[in-house]
Amino acid sequence: MKFTWFNLMPWPYLPDDFREKNRSVWVDIDQNLFDPVKSHEVYNTYMDLLEYAGQVGFDGIGINEHHQNGYGIMPSPNIIAAGLARRTTDPAIVVLGNSIALYNPPVRVAEEFAMLDCITGGRLVAGFPVGTSMDTNYCYGQIPSLTREKYQEAHDLIIKAWTTREPFAFNGRYNKLRHVNIWPRPIQQPYPPIHIPGGGSVETYDFCIDNTYSYSYLSFSGYLRARALMKGYWDRVEERGTPDKSPYRAGFAQTICVAETDAEAEKLYARHIDYFYNRCLHVYPGFADAPGYRTIKTIQTGALSQYAPPTGGYGSMSWKQLNEEGHVIAGSPETVRQRMEDLIKGLHVGNIFCLMHVGDMPADKCMYSTKLFAEKVMPKLRNMFPDYADDTRFWCHPIDKRLSAGRLPAAPTSAPREAAPAAE
Amino acid sequence: MEITTIKTPHAPIRVIQGGKGPDLLFLHGAGGVTVDDPFLSALAEKYRVHAPLLPGYGDSEECHELREMLDITLHYWDVAAALGLKDPIIAGHSMGGMIAAEMAAVQPNDLSRLALIAPAGLWLDDHPIADIFAMMPYEMPALLFHDAEAGAKAMTAGLDMSDPKFLQGYLVQNARQLGMAGRILFPIPDRGLAQRLYRVKARTVLVWGDSDKLIPPVYARAFQKGIAGASLVSIPEAGHMVIHEKTKAVVEAIGALG
Numbered sequence: 001m002k003f004t005w006f007n008l009m010p011w012p013y014l015p016d017d018f019r020e021k022n023r024s025v026w027v028d029i030d031q032n033l034f035d036p037v038k039s040h041e042v043y044n045t046y047m048d049l050l051e052y053a054g055q056v057g058f059d060g061i062g063i064n065e066h067h068q069n070g071y072g073i074m075p076s077p078n079i080i081a082a083g084l085a086r087r088t089t090d091p092a093i094v095v096l097g098n099s100i101a102l103y104n105p106p107v108r109v110a111e112e113f114a115m116l117d118c119i120t121g122g123r124l125v126a127g128f129p130v131g132t133s134m135d136t137n138y139c140y141g142q143i144p145s146l147t148r149e150k151y152q153e154a155h156d157l158i159i160k161a162w163t164t165r166e167p168f169a170f171n172g173r174y175n176k177l178r179h180v181n182i183w184p185r186p187i188q189q190p191y192p193p194i195h196i197p198g199g200g201s202v203e204t205y206d207f208c209i210d211n212t213y214s215y216s217y218l219s220f221s222g223y224l225r226a227r228a229l230m231k232g233y234w235d236r237v238e239e240r241g242t243p244d245k246s247p248y249r250a251g252f253a254q255t256i257c258v259a260e261t262d263a264e265a266e267k268l269y270a271r272h273i274d275y276f277y278n279r280c281l282h283v284y285p286g287f288a289d290a291p292g293y294r295t296i297k298t299i300q301t302g303a304l305s306q307y308a309p310p311t312g313g314y315g316s317m318s319w320k321q322l323n324e325e326g327h328v329i330a331g332s333p334e335t336v337r338q339r340m341e342d343l344i345k346g347l348h349v350g351n352i353f354c355l356m357h358v359g360d361m362p363a364d365k366c367m368y369s370t371k372l373f374a375e376k377v378m379p380k381l382r383n384m385f386p387d388y389a390d391d392t393r394f395w396c397h398p399i400d401k402r403l404s405a406g407r408l409p410a411a412p413t414s415a416p417r418e419a420a421p422a423a424e
Numbered sequence: 425m426e427i428t429t430i431k432t433p434h435a436p437i438r439v440i441q442g443g444k445g446p447d448l449l450f451l452h453g454a455g456g457v458t459v460d461d462p463f464l465s466a467l468a469e470k471y472r473v474h475a476p477l478l479p480g481y482g483d484s485e486e487c488h489e490l491r492e493m494l495d496i497t498l499h500y501w502d503v504a505a506a507l508g509l510k511d512p513i514i515a516g517h518s519m520g521g522m523i524a525a526e527m528a529a530v531q532p533n534d535l536s537r538l539a540l541i542a543p544a545g546l547w548l549d550d551h552p553i554a555d556i557f558a559m560m561p562y563e564m565p566a567l568l569f570h571d572a573e574a575g576a577k578a579m580t581a582g583l584d585m586s587d588p589k590f591l592q593g594y595l596v597q598n599a600r601q602l603g604m605a606g607r608i609l610f611p612i613p614d615r616g617l618a619q620r621l622y623r624v625k626a627r628t629v630l631v632w633g634d635s636d637k638l639i640p641p642v643y644a645r646a647f648q649k650g651i652a653g654a655s656l657v658s659i660p661e662a663g664h665m666v667i668h669e670k671t672k673a674v675v676e677a678i679g680a681l682g
Contacts, residue, residue, distance in 0.1 A: 027558075138558060141611040145603035146491060173491075286558040290610070292603020296486075299595050 001344070001384055002395055004060035004094045004125075005053030005370065006253065006353045009046050009080075010071040012360035013038060014279045024284035025070040027138045039073065045363050047080060051087050052367060053356070056374040059395075060092035060125060062353055064197075064218075065099055066132075067139040071280035071359075078112045085119045086405040092396045093120050096195055096216065096353070097127020101147055102140050105175050106154035110161040110182050117186035121402035124188070125395065127216070128155060129197040130204075134283065137290040145292030148203070150174045162191040193394050195251060195351070200229045201298035205236040208249070214351060214394040216251035220281060223254055223343040224326030230347040232301075247344075247385050248394040251351030254343060255358055257330035258372040265330045268365055269358065270319040273328055276359030277317060333376035340377065344384050351394065425468060427459050430476075432502045434495075435487035439507065440475040443468025447512035448678075449504055450475040451520030454556065454605040456482060463667040466675045471513070476503045480604035491607055493615035497526040501534070514626075515539035515678055517667055518639070519608055522617065525647075528628075529620035537681040538626040540654075541674060542639050542664050546646045547614040553639055557602065557610055570635045570663040578668070621650030628654040631677045633662030633669065655680075 014025070014033060022030055050061040063080050066072030074080060077095050084093055093116060098109045109128075117124040130136065130151050137144045153172045160168065160180070167181035186192055195214040198204035208215040215233055217226055230250065237245055257273070259265035322328045329339045344352070356373065357366045383389075425442035440459050448471035450457075450464065457464065457475055467473045478496075479487035490496050500523055504512065514535055516524030521543025528538050547553070554567055561579075569575025584590050608615070628651050632644045641658065648654050657677035662670040 137611070143610050144557070144606045146607065149488075284558075286560050286563075290557050290606070291599045291601070292606050294599065296596055296599060299592065299599055 001378075001381055002059045002092075002248070002351045003378055003381075004062040004092070004351065004353050005050065005058040006062035006064075006094075006096075006355050007046050007050055007357045008064065008066075008072045008355065009043075009074045010276065010280050010357075010359055011039075011073055012042060012275075014070055014275070014360075018279045019282050022282070024287060025280055025282045026066075026134045027068050027284070027287045029068060029070045033070065034073075042073070046357070047083055047087075049357055049363060049366055049370070050080075050084055053370055053374075054084075054088045054091035056371055057378065058091055058354070058374060060094040061088070062094035062096055064096050064127070065129070065135070067135045069134070071276070078116065081116050081124075082119070085116055085123075089121075089402050089404045090123075092123050092125045092398075094125040094195070094353075095127055096125075096197060096218070097129050099131030099136060099140075100128050100154040100158060101136060101142055101151040102131060103154065105177060106157050107161050107177065107180060107182055109154070110158040111184075113158075113192065114162070114182060114184045114186045117188055117192055118184050120398070122187035122192075122398040123396050123402075124186070124192045125195060126192045127195045127197060128158075128213075133290045133293045134287045137293055138287050143292075144290035147293060148295070159191065162186060187399060188397055193396060195394070200232065200301065201295060202232075202236065202301070203295060203297070205233050206240065209237055209240050209242050212393060214249055214251050216253070216351065216353070218253040218353065220253075220255065220277070220327065220355075222322075222326035222328065223252065223339075223347055226252060226347060230349070234348060244388075244391075245348070246388045246391045246393075247348050247350035248388060248391050250347070250349045251353060252343065252347050252349045253353035253355055254340075255328045255355040256336060256340075256369075256373060257328065257356070257358065258333055258336050258369045258377060259330075260332060260372075262331040262335055265332070265335075266319055269330060269361070269369070272359040272361040272365070273319060273322060273330070274359075277322060277327065280359055333372055336373065337377050337380050340381055341384070344381065350385060350388065350391075425459050425461075425464055425473070427482075430503070430506045432499065432506050434489050434499055434502070435479050435485055437479070437503055437506070438477040438482060438484040439503075440464060440477070441473060443471055443473045445471040447472050447474065447509050449500075449507075449509060449512045449514045451500065451514070451516035451523050452477070452481070453516075453518030453520050454602060454609060455518075456601055458482065463671050463674070466671045467515075467678070470675065470679065474507050474509065474512070476500070476507075478601075478604055480600040486600060486604065490604075493526060493608060494530075496523060496608060497530050500527055501531060511536055513537040513539065513678065513681060515541065516543060517541040518664065519544050519605055519613070521545070522608065522613065522615075525617055525621065525624065525651075526615075528624040528626050529617065530623075532623050532625040535626045538624065538628045539631060539678045539681060540628065540647065541631040541667060542633060542636055543630075543643075543647065544609060544613040544639060545615070545617040546643055546650075547612055548642065548646060551640055551642050553613060554637075555611065556638070557606060567638050568664045570633060570661050570669055575663070575665065575669075618646075618650060621647070622652070624651045627681055629677055629681055630654055630656045631666065631674050632656065632658055633664060633666035634658055634660045635662065636664045636666070638664040 257269040522545035565576035
């Protein structure tokens with residue numbers, strides 16, 4: 001199993017009446033609600049928490065890209081990743097990911113991911129989302145019905161840039177580049193493992209299967225509701241005659257809160273869960289799904305937009321209901337272990353993106369939950385798929401001799417001497 | 425009126441046709457047009473009407489190859505050629521008006537009469553056009569009609585959103601139609617028409633509803649600035665859907681082109 005500690009980086013100061021006074025947490029959220037000075041502490045605490053998760057034994061620490069979004073103040077995950085790269089040496093840096101259709105030209109992603117891979121000593125796990133309609137269409141102005149074609153071209157260009165060892169010309173529809181020749185290139189060969197966040201479209205299933213990418217379902221509505229979608233994926237894996245059904249071909253994001261007892265979990269975390277589901281997911285439905293963004297085939301499968309709230313909205317859902325319906329897995333280590341086992345078996349997923357910082361959760365509670373999960377839950381879930389223990393295709397392959405920051409020699413007091421020539 | 429299919433280089437095109445008289449090519453707006461559209465019937469009393477559907481609209485096939493404004497503009501000239509039209513009157517409403525203006529700018533010698541009915545295509549920073557792609561259906565009538573209540577009734581007649589099967593069909597149609605419209609209008613309905621308008625040679629009439637809240641009448645003056653000699657017919661008590669709210673007046677305004 002691979003556990004990635006994920007932080008969406010929500011803004012923790014949305015007011016109590018946010019829902020009543022604002023139509024959306026995303027796209028046209030009120031500028032006045034952001035306080036740059038407060039964000040100084042928010043960003044640094046969130047980065048500290050990611051580093052902490054690395055220290056307590058999570059396999060990866062994960063971040064993602066959103067724009068104009070009150071629950072994800074991370075328009076550039078690569079900036080956060082660069083900070084984490086210098087302050088950690090062991091966990092994978094899971095950038096899930098860069099919305100590659102938004103980069104102009106997309107070789108920028110090939111370059112920045114290569115830089116991250118080099119700086120981290122090969123610890124990058126790369127993600128290429130198509131991007132939500134809110135980010136891609138409404139914030140970044142991409143034409144909805146051309147977004148997927150542009151995404152596909154960006155993908156092809158990045159892979160070619162990573163794998164071609166001489167300058168080449170790329171005559172795409174959206175990218176005309178006479179001299180592609182990225183410098184640097186990634187440590188991991190031929191390139192870092194790639195995870196693709198998806199929301200139930202058959203095209204994305206096939207894209208992952210064909211390219212040996214891991215399919216990630218990043219929802220906030222929990223594992224029970226994800227069963228139909230993930231079954232669709234695994235059915236497709238079988239249908240396409242894929243040589244194996246390795247659980248690492250799939251990933252899933254789950255909100256998780258751990259305490260000593262179930263009652264303590266409710267006492268500690270219920271208000272932060274409420275903040276996230278009630279305030280942070282308050283997205284104006286007009287921004288959820290630009291016409292043309294999803295393919296006709298996908299709409300015909302009946303998969304509603306991930307951002308379509310459950311009937312009645314999240315606001316009306318209690319702690320009990322959120323738990324029972326699986327949006328949230330919370331409780332004692334034993335409760336969480338059992339439910340995680342259900343999740344992992346039920347969805348057949350090897351990569352878990354643990355959403356452990358929730359809403360406006362303060363650092364101490366987040367660390368408490370994180371530590372309990374790492375110490376009392378994770379070890380018991382490690383060996384869920386012994387048959388696939390050797391499947392490393394979907395995870396990073398760091399070099400052995402990795403450096404950490406702060407390795408300069410003492411400041412020289414006189415002119416340094418030339419190093420002696422190496423002995424032949 | 426009846427609907428037929430014609431061949432064009434990029435896609436088979438559905439065309440609503442009817443009436444007798446001079447040829448008139450009508451280009452529909454982002455909401456599309458149907459065979460029982462009262463505005464088409466009114467036009468058909470004076471003209472031989474040809475109303476091709478943009479690919480993806482109605483029951484027509486999608487066409488992925490039409491991506492950019494130039495593709496779409498030339499496509500409509502292909503449609504005119506496939507229909508065997510020589511110097512037809514070209515009339516367009518809203519998005520269709522934008523396409524018609526582009527056609528006139530790109531091939532100025534091939535048409536002599538142009539009617540632009542509340543056309544899109546220009547952008548004035550002081551008068552931003554609402555984002556129709558970020559709207560819920562219930563928000564539309566107030567924007568599109570002078571009489572929002574009557575407009576809402578007209579828009580929702582026969583629709584039952586509580587029926588999941590209907591809803592899915594509606595979502596699919598919306599994705600097909602507005603997905604295609606997005607290539608012309610999203611996120612800002614400006615594809616550079618302003619710098620090409622001077623090329624228009626056709627006698628041009630602009631038709632505008634006085635209470636158009638989607639593309640306010642101030643845009644009429646911007647079009648007049650761009651197209652030398654364009655006349656403006658302002659229609660009171662009509663919104664963006666002036667073709668439905670004041671059908672007769674619009675047909676008369678087009679009639680002035682001769």
